[in-house]
Amino acid sequence: MTSSRHRTTTDVDVRAVDPDRADRSAREVSAGAHFASLDGYRAVAAIMVLLTHVAYSTGAVVTGTAGHVLGRFDFGVPLFFLMSGFLLYRPWVRASLEGRTRPGVRRYALRRAARILPLYWVVVVFTLLLLPEIRPVAPSQWWVHLLGLQIYQVQGAIEGLSQTWSLCTEISFYVVLPFLGAAALGRRRRWVRDPLRRQLYLLAGMAVAALGFQTLKVWTDVLPLQAGYWLPFFLDWFAAGMGLAVLEVRSRLADPPRLVRAAMTLGADPWTSLVIAGSCFVTAVTPLGGSYDFTPTAPWETMFKHWLYLGCAFFLLLPGVLGGRGWTKALARPVPHRLGLISYGIFLWHLVLLRMLMPFLHIPFFSGQGLVVAAVLVPVTIAIATVTYRLVERPAQRWAHRV
Numbered sequence: 195m196t197s198s199r200h201r202t203t204t205d206v207d208v209r210a211v212d213p214d215r216a217d218r219s220a221r222e223v224s225a226g227a228h229f230a231s232l233d234g235y236r237a238v239a240a241i242m243v244l245l246t247h248v249a250y251s252t253g254a255v256v257t258g259t260a261g262h263v264l265g266r267f268d269f270g271v272p273l274f275f276l277m278s279g280f281l282l283y284r285p286w287v288r289a290s291l292e293g294r295t296r297p298g299v300r301r302y303a304l305r306r307a308a309r310i311l312p313l314y315w316v317v318v319v320f321t322l323l324l325l326p327e328i329r330p331v332a333p334s335q336w337w338v339h340l341l342g343l344q345i346y347q348v349q350g351a352i353e354g355l356s357q358t359w360s361l362c363t364e365i366s367f368y369v370v371l372p373f374l375g376a377a378a379l380g381r382r383r384r385w386v387r388d389p390l391r392r393q394l395y396l397l398a399g400m401a402v403a404a405l406g407f408q409t410l411k412v413w414t415d416v417l418p419l420q421a422g423y424w425l426p427f428f429l430d431w432f433a434a435g436m437g438l439a440v441l442e443v444r445s446r447l448a449d450p451p452r453l454v455r456a457a458m459t460l461g462a463d464p465w466t467s468l469v470i471a472g473s474c475f476v477t478a479v480t481p482l483g484g485s486y487d488f489t490p491t492a493p494w495e496t497m498f499k500h501w502l503y504l505g506c507a508f509f510l511l512l513p514g515v516l517g518g519r520g521w522t523k524a525l526a527r528p529v530p531h532r533l534g535l536i537s538y539g540i541f542l543w544h545l546v547l548l549r550m551l552m553p554f555l556h557i558p559f560f561s562g563q564g565l566v567v568a569a570v571l572v573p574v575t576i577a578i579a580t581v582t583y584r585l586v587e588r589p590a591q592r593w594a595h596r597v
Contacts, residue, residue, distance in 0.1 A: 231514035232277055233534025234525025239277075240537035242270035243357060244544040244575065248568045251548055253560035255486045259479075264564075265486045266479050271360045272431050272503040274541075276511055278364055279435020280442075282306075286375030287436075287443045290389040296379065299372045306368045308594035309538075313586045314361065315340060317542040321354040325546055326553075328353050345423040354546040359423045361542075366425035367432050374400075374436075390451075393440045397433045404429035408500070412493040434508045442515050460509075461516025467509045468521075474506035538587065539579025547575055 246267035249255045255265035285297040318339045322331045335352055338344055344351040345362045378396045380389070407426035411417045421427065441457045444450055450458065460467055477483070483499040484491035491499075513521045524530075533540070548571055555570065557563050 229281075229515055230526035230531065231522035232281070232525075234527070234530035235273060235277060235511065235514060235534070236537035237530045237533035239270035239273040240533070240540040241572075242267040242273075243541055244572065245568060246270070247357065247545055247548060248564050248571060250487075251552065251559055252557070252562055252564035252567055254562070254564040257562075262479050262486050266475065266483065269475065269478070269503055269506060272428075272507040273510070274360065275364065275367075275428060275431040276435035276438065276507045278367060279432040280438045280511070280515060281435075282368070282371055283375065283436040284439040284443065286371075286378060287393065287439045289375075290379050290393060291440075291443050291447065297372075297375065302372065303368075304597060305591075305594045308590040309587075310361070310365065310368075312590040313539060313542060313582055314342075314358070316582065316586055317546065318355065318358075321546045322352070325354045325549055327549065345420055348418070348420060350420060350423070354549050357541065357545050363423060363425055363428055370425065390440070390444060397437050397440070400429045400433035400436075404431075404433070408497060412496050431504055431507070434504055435511075438508070438511060438515055445516060457512065458516055461512045464513035464517070464521035467513045471506045471509040474502045474509070478502040478506070533576070536576065536579040536583045539582050540575055543578050543582070544571065544575045547571060547578070 245264055249261055249264035249267070254261040282302075285294075285302075288294045289296045322328070322336060322339065331352070338347060339352065339355060339358075342358075342362045342365050344355070345359050350356065351358050351362075374396060378389075378393050380392050403426060407417075407421075407424075407429070411421050411427060425432075441454055444454045445458050478499050482495065483502065484495035514525060548567070551571055551574070552559060552567060555566065557567060
């Protein structure tokens, strides 16, 4: 029997994708449902990434508790990874647990490319042409960055585009996801428990694979330095997001198992989830999470921070996808919603603008004045992200939804 909470969630999702009330191409839709709260999460993640780069560039990360907190705002990256895992894997979960049609790989690939590549290429060309400190740019760096291969070269991404390492990792996940979905689907079963078990096996396998890769990377010299940016290192973060999709879809079906019921109860109580998430983040801010600048971090600190970020992102997202109506309503309000729509542009534009802005303001790097830099950078980035959303992102998404 379906609970009232499930009926409410379903009603909200149906209204969100009504073509007479909203432009579906302007938002992330997962298997016919739009999770409005994720717009707010995207806004939070993008602003966190922007502020952490301001803190590092001005030297604020080593100036006290506030700086240490800002230094850990790179937490926006795992938040993005878990959201990608949740949204993109959900259609495969519905196919597995509800017997729906398998997602079309061609349509999936086309929409992912239209969502990611046009604005990315615009920012790459802008940066390589106009950022003074990196000129002249070697010809090889053009094709490396345009193809999203910078995480596989020793020197990594060029200045002004260093944040795109996480985008390259996400692109790797996009490529692998259809194979993961096919593995989780397997042969069709009559009962839900069998495909659910297959889902759990897949997620556990991803977590084990990530742990093995992390151990090799952090504790040995077997892998190159840049391997810390590769997909296998972050498979557990994506698996956590995929696990949220499994919990959300299974919670809609009859007789959810005990684990799913526990997640439903916790998701309906956002304050408990947020306390757990906050505790993980506060712990990561302490020296247990490693250094606050670019000095080397002990292997166990790297691993511990990685797991703390995973726990924080999971419990922060849980009430947004499994209940917590007041919490989800707050995240879907106009300001976070609009910032969420342009969050990809904020993420891509902010670093090259920061590298241009500080010399323009005559503020040397690592010399302080982070508040001044943030006060100018945030509105400038939002304005440019808004323009390119309307001129680049939205037309590309509309085209992909028409094809």
